[in-house]
Amino acid sequence: MKVLLAGASGALGGRIVRELTAAGHEVAGLGRGARNVLRADLLDREAVLRAVDGRGFDAVVHAATALQGKSLMRxxxxxxxxxxxxxxxxxxxAAARxxxxxxxxxxxxxxxxxYGDHGDAELTEAxxxxxxRSADPWLERxxxxLRTKEELTFGADGIEGVSLRFGLFYGAGSTDTTxxxxxxxxxxPVVPDKGRALAWVDIEDAARAVRLALTTPGAAGQAYNIVDDTPIGFGSHVRAVAxxxxxxxxxxxxxxxLKPAPLAYAIMSTNLRLAGGKARRELGWVPVHAGCATALRALADRPALAGADAPLAA
Structure with missing residues (x-):
C-alpha cells in the first residue's frame, strides 16, 4: 500500500513508519517538520492539498499531535x-479524497x-x-x-474510516522522553491511586495495531480499544518506571x-479501564506486553536507548 502519514516524525508516527515499511508498504510523511516528505501545516487546508497534488495513496493515517515538549499540566x-x-x-x-x-x-x-471515575468495570466499544459531553468547558474541548475526530472519520463519504482508541503510551520514544x-x-510528583487505574499500551504494540487497521478488510467503520491487559494507576505506573x-x-x-495544574489533576483523578477483546477478535491484534512492568524492564536493558529509538520519518 501507499500510505500518507500525518505525524510521521512523532513518537507513535516513527513506530508506524517502521512497522509499515517492514511489512513492505510505502509511507510518505506529511507535516511541517523538515523530515517529512510532504511539507504542510495540517491546519492549512490549501497547503495540505497543494502538498498532495498529483499524488496517489491507498490510505491515510492521522497520528498527528502537538504534545512533544508539553508538560500536560495546563x-x-x-x-x-x-x-x-x-x-x-x-x-x-480532503487530502484522502x-x-x-x-x-x-x-x-x-x-x-x-x-475524564472522571468510570468505576472498576472495563469499558467496551459497545x-x-x-x-x-462535559460541563467543564476545557474538558468538553x-x-x-476526540468526538469530532471520530464523527468526521466515520461520516466521510467514500472513505473506510477506522478509529483506534489507544491507552496511554509507554515504551521507547515515550517513557524515555517524558x-x-x-x-x-x-x-x-504522583498522587495515591486509591483504587484508580488507567488503560495503557506499549507504543510499538500501538503501531502494529495501525498496520492491522490498514490491512484488515472488516475493520472499516469500526472503533477499537487498543490497550494492554493490565490497567494500572498513574502513580503505580510512574513508580514502575522508577x-x-x-x-x-x-x-x-x-x-x-494538583488543582493549580488542572489538566494533570483531571488525568490523575480519572479511573478508566478499557477492554481490548474486540481488537483481538477482529484485527488479530495481541499486545506483546501484557502490562508495563515487563516492558519497562526490557526497555531499561536496551543499549543506547535514546539514540537507537529516535523517531523516524519517511
Missing part, C-alpha cells in the same frame, strides 16, 4: 492538539470516554458512549475534539495539591 497544553483533531482531520480527509485513498485510520485515545527525564530531575530505571522514587502528594 489545559492550554492540549489546545493545539485539539485543533489537529478537528480542523486537521477535516483537511486530511484528492489522492484517491479509500481507508482512513485515526489515532484516538482513552480519554475520549471522558457499552460506553464515546465523547460524552478536549473530549469534544516520565523518565522528569523522574531523574525529581520534578514528577524501579525499572533505578531512579529516585517519585514524591507522593495529595491530589488536591
Amino acid at each position: 489545559h492550554q497544553d492540549m489546545a493545539p492538539t485539539d485543533l489537529l483533531r478537528t480542523e486537521g482531520t477535516a483537511n486530511l480527509l 484528492e489522492t484517491g485513498a479509500r481507508r482512513f485510520v485515526a489515532e484516538s485515545m482513552v480519554f475520549g470516554y471522558g 457499552d460506553a458512549r464515546f465523547g460524552p 478536549h473530549v469534544g475534539a 516520565i523518565l527525564p522528569m523522574l531523574r530531575r525529581r520534578v514528577l 524501579e525499572a530505571f533505578a531512579t529516585p522514587a517519585p514524591m507522593t502528594v495529595p491530589l488536591w495539591l
